[in-house]
Amino acid sequence: MAxxxxxxxxxxxxxxxxxxxxxxxxxxxxxxxxxxxTNIENDPQLFERHQNEIPVLLIDGEVKDFWQVNARRLTKLLEKKLAA
Structure with missing residues (x-):
C-alpha cells in the first residue's frame, strides 16, 4: 500500500x-x-494553468477537486488509494 x-x-x-x-x-x-x-504565485507554470481554479487539490499529481474541497469525496478517494 503506497x-x-x-x-x-x-x-x-x-x-x-x-x-x-x-x-x-x-x-x-x-x-x-x-x-x-504550494503557492502558485511562486511557480509561473502552475500560476498560468491554475490561476482561475484556486484552490486545487491534487492526489498523486492528479487534479481531484478545485474551488472547493469536498470532504466526503476526498475521504472516498483516500479510502480507494489506501486500499489499492
Missing part, C-alpha cells in the same frame, strides 16, 4: 483556500496523512 501524495495549490488572499486547507487537513489527519501546500 501512501498517497496530497497537495493543495493555493495563493495568498484566497478565501476559498482557507476552507480547503481546513477540510484537507481534517480528512488527511483521519488517515494519519499530511499534505503539502
Amino acid at each position: 501512501t498517497p501524495t496530497i497537495e493543495l495549490l493555493t495563493k495568498p488572499g484566497c478565501h476559498l483556500c482557507e476552507a480547503a486547507r481546513q477540510t484537507t487537513g481534517e480528512v488527511a489527519a483521519r488517515f494519519g496523512l499530511s499534505f503539502t501546500e
Whole structure:
C-alpha cells in the first residue's frame, strides 16, 4: 500500500483556500496523512494553468477537486488509494 501524495495549490488572499486547507487537513489527519501546500504565485507554470481554479487539490499529481474541497469525496478517494 503506497501512501498517497496530497497537495493543495493555493495563493495568498484566497478565501476559498482557507476552507480547503481546513477540510484537507481534517480528512488527511483521519488517515494519519499530511499534505503539502504550494503557492502558485511562486511557480509561473502552475500560476498560468491554475490561476482561475484556486484552490486545487491534487492526489498523486492528479487534479481531484478545485474551488472547493469536498470532504466526503476526498475521504472516498483516500479510502480507494489506501486500499489499492
